[in-house]
Each structure stands twice: as C-alpha cells, then as structure tokens.
Amino acid sequence: MSYPVEDTLVTYPAGALETEATVLHVEALPDGRLAVLLNATSVHPVDAGWPDQGADHAALRVEAVDIPVLDCIVGATDGTSLHLGRAIRVPKGTAGWAFVAVHIVADDAALAEGDRATVTVDAGFRARTSAGHTACHLASLALNLAVADRWKKEPRADALGSPDFDGTAIDVSLITENASTDTYRLGKSLRKKGFVTEGFDDALPALTEAINATLAAWVETDAAVHIDRDGDRLTDRRYWACALPGEPARIPCGGTHVSALGELGSVRVHLATSDVDGTSVLTMVTTVS
Structure with missing residues (x-):
C-alpha cells in the first residue's frame, strides 16, 4: 500500500465548504468501512488530542455520485501503515510522519486512488x-x-x-x-x-x-x-x-x-x-x- 508523505491541505480554516481533491489512498478498516485519504479537504476532522469539535457533515462527489462521509478523524502515517485517532503514537510534526484527514465512507463506496473528488460540506x-x-x-x-x-x-x-x-x-x-x-x-x-x-x-x-x-x-x-x-x-x-x-x-x-x-x-x-x-x-x- 502507498500512503501520502505530506500532511493534508485543509481549507476549512478559511471557511471553505467545497474543495477539489485527488484520492491518494483507500483502505479497508477492521469494521469493514473504508478510510479515504485526499490531498486536500474542506472537512473538519475530529482531533485525537483535543476532540472538542466533531466532524463536519459532508460528501465526496466522484463521477457524479455523492458518497456520504460517515466520519472524519485525524490520522497519521509513516508511509508503511495508517494510525487513527488515539492510536497515533507520535506527536504532530514528528519527522517522517504525515498527519492526514481520514474520511470514513461505507464499504461499498465506488472510488479508487487517483480519482478526482469534490468535497462538499453541509453549510x-x-x-x-x-x-x-x-x-x-x-x-x-x-x-x-x-x-x-x-x-x-x-x-x-x-x-x-x-x-x-x-x-x-x-x-x-x-x-x-x-x-x-x-x-x-x-x-x-x-x-x-x-x-x-x-x-x-x-x-x-x-x-x-x-x-x-x-x-x-x-x-x-x-x-x-x-x-x-x-x-x-x-x-x-x-x-x-x-x-x-x-x-x-x-x-x-x-x-x-x-x-x-x-x-x-x-x-x-x-x-x-x-x-x-x-x-x-x-x-x-x-x-x-
């Protein structure tokens, strides 16, 4: 599996509700749902260290199909594996690690690495x-x-x-x-x-x-x-x-x-x-x- 080597670009701090993005990685989670990593997102994710604000309600539009985002949480990868939420074992900014927004979607979502996606947040x-x-x-x-x-x-x-x-x-x-x-x-x-x-x-x-x-x-x-x-x-x-x-x-x-x-x-x-x-x-x- 290939993982992104840079932190996710985030547009929600500037108030963005929509972002054009590329799917970098798709991985099945133990519960059967899919973890989707994008190069950029307008979805606010739940932070592992201080989870005071929850994830935005959002969808990923791929090939004219809207895929609901069931959750979005901060994850981290060293290029060999993906760690989610409280399973992250290194602080932000650690050399060799990328911190990413992990979009959780249903197991039957039709998307793959390289797809273009429009990320849309419920205003x-x-x-x-x-x-x-x-x-x-x-x-x-x-x-x-x-x-x-x-x-x-x-x-x-x-x-x-x-x-x-x-x-x-x-x-x-x-x-x-x-x-x-x-x-x-x-x-x-x-x-x-x-x-x-x-x-x-x-x-x-x-x-x-x-x-x-x-x-x-x-x-x-x-x-x-x-x-x-x-x-x-x-x-x-x-x-x-x-x-x-x-x-x-x-x-x-x-x-x-x-x-x-x-x-x-x-x-x-x-x-x-x-x-x-x-x-x-x-x-x-x-x-x-």
Missing part, C-alpha cells in the same frame, strides 16, 4: 457548529473575567490578560450545534494553584449574571472573527482571533468559527456544580439563540 451544520465554538471561546473568557478575584496566587493569563481559570481547570469541552458544554474540576490541584473555592456554589447566580452581561456586551459589538494560521497543512498552528473592544483576543484553536459576533444573536450560559467521585465539578453550558 447549515457547519454554521451551527461554528457558532457553538465561537460562543465557547467567548464564554471561557467571560468566565475567567467573572472569577478573576478568586485567585490568591498569580496564575497564567488568558488572551485578555485575566487569570486563566478555563485553561487551568478545564477537564472536558464539547462543541455542538449552537452550544457547548465545558466541565471544570474544582479540586485540590486547583486550590494549590491559588483558586479559592469556598463559597463558590453560593456565588453561581451572581457569576452567571456577570458572564451573561459580558457576553451580551461583546456580541453587541459585532466584532470580527477570523482564523490566523501558520500555513495550510493539517498540523500548522491555527488561532481563533477576535477583535474584542480594547483587547483583541487570540487563542490556539483548530476548529471552525463564525466571521463576526453579530452572527451569534444571543449567547447565554448556565452554571451548575456537582460532586464527581468526591471532587466538585463546575459545568458551564453555553447556548446560542
């Missing part, structure tokens, strides 16, 4: 997921601002200069259509870093009100959003950049986003705490409407 699903991801970043910054007075030590700063509670305490982040769910561990490790958890539950209503007020003010500015990128390959570093008033924000991010905050309409959060195996966990659900 509505992309827009709703992008709204959820942009709102997630805004909410994390607003949360950091709201709890900034709860630090006894000087933690690292976020993109706006506030103490980075989100980056310090985050456990799991999940981006969905017009929404996101982030969970934060409020345990011993966070307290050792200087965060005060006493009275946190009682403060939730005030924190929620403060975060939602900040979000409303930011959305009203209709600030521009774009993706800064070091290159067009899958492993090139990318950043979410937003021209927030007074302090433009820039956050490392490989996902997709809206082009202006006004596209979000209304963004609101709901905060709740729970006990998970003896550790207090904060859940922030962010919704766009």
Whole structure:
C-alpha cells in the first residue's frame, strides 16, 4: 500500500465548504468501512488530542455520485501503515510522519486512488457548529473575567490578560450545534494553584449574571472573527482571533468559527456544580439563540 508523505491541505480554516481533491489512498478498516485519504479537504476532522469539535457533515462527489462521509478523524502515517485517532503514537510534526484527514465512507463506496473528488460540506451544520465554538471561546473568557478575584496566587493569563481559570481547570469541552458544554474540576490541584473555592456554589447566580452581561456586551459589538494560521497543512498552528473592544483576543484553536459576533444573536450560559467521585465539578453550558 502507498500512503501520502505530506500532511493534508485543509481549507476549512478559511471557511471553505467545497474543495477539489485527488484520492491518494483507500483502505479497508477492521469494521469493514473504508478510510479515504485526499490531498486536500474542506472537512473538519475530529482531533485525537483535543476532540472538542466533531466532524463536519459532508460528501465526496466522484463521477457524479455523492458518497456520504460517515466520519472524519485525524490520522497519521509513516508511509508503511495508517494510525487513527488515539492510536497515533507520535506527536504532530514528528519527522517522517504525515498527519492526514481520514474520511470514513461505507464499504461499498465506488472510488479508487487517483480519482478526482469534490468535497462538499453541509453549510447549515457547519454554521451551527461554528457558532457553538465561537460562543465557547467567548464564554471561557467571560468566565475567567467573572472569577478573576478568586485567585490568591498569580496564575497564567488568558488572551485578555485575566487569570486563566478555563485553561487551568478545564477537564472536558464539547462543541455542538449552537452550544457547548465545558466541565471544570474544582479540586485540590486547583486550590494549590491559588483558586479559592469556598463559597463558590453560593456565588453561581451572581457569576452567571456577570458572564451573561459580558457576553451580551461583546456580541453587541459585532466584532470580527477570523482564523490566523501558520500555513495550510493539517498540523500548522491555527488561532481563533477576535477583535474584542480594547483587547483583541487570540487563542490556539483548530476548529471552525463564525466571521463576526453579530452572527451569534444571543449567547447565554448556565452554571451548575456537582460532586464527581468526591471532587466538585463546575459545568458551564453555553447556548446560542
């Protein structure tokens, strides 16, 4: 079998919904479905290291036939074998390895190496997921601002200069259509870093009100959003950049986003705490409407 020796070119960071591509490799997976590698794609794949945003809904058009993309995940190859998702055993950028977007299609899909394919992404699903991801970043910054007075030590700063509670305490982040769910561990490790958890539950209503007020003010500015990128390959570093008033924000991010905050309409959060195996966990659900 032959495998690509370069990282996949990705066009989704620039907002592309359609890309012309060449099929480089087709391989049967253990579950019978096919893994398809292209030289370029507009499909956002699930990242192995931080799988917060899922794959786009998409199709590959080959010889006037639309082949549904059932999933798309990041893979890696050293030229002799293909490793998918969490089976990848080397970090991105490792010499001799190519990192690729692996398009999963049905076992009866009619395509072969060398075929030309038009990659088409569902625009509505992309827009709703992008709204959820942009709102997630805004909410994390607003949360950091709201709890900034709860630090006894000087933690690292976020993109706006506030103490980075989100980056310090985050456990799991999940981006969905017009929404996101982030969970934060409020345990011993966070307290050792200087965060005060006493009275946190009682403060939730005030924190929620403060975060939602900040979000409303930011959305009203209709600030521009774009993706800064070091290159067009899958492993090139990318950043979410937003021209927030007074302090433009820039956050490392490989996902997709809206082009202006006004596209979000209304963004609101709901905060709740729970006990998970003896550790207090904060859940922030962010919704766009």
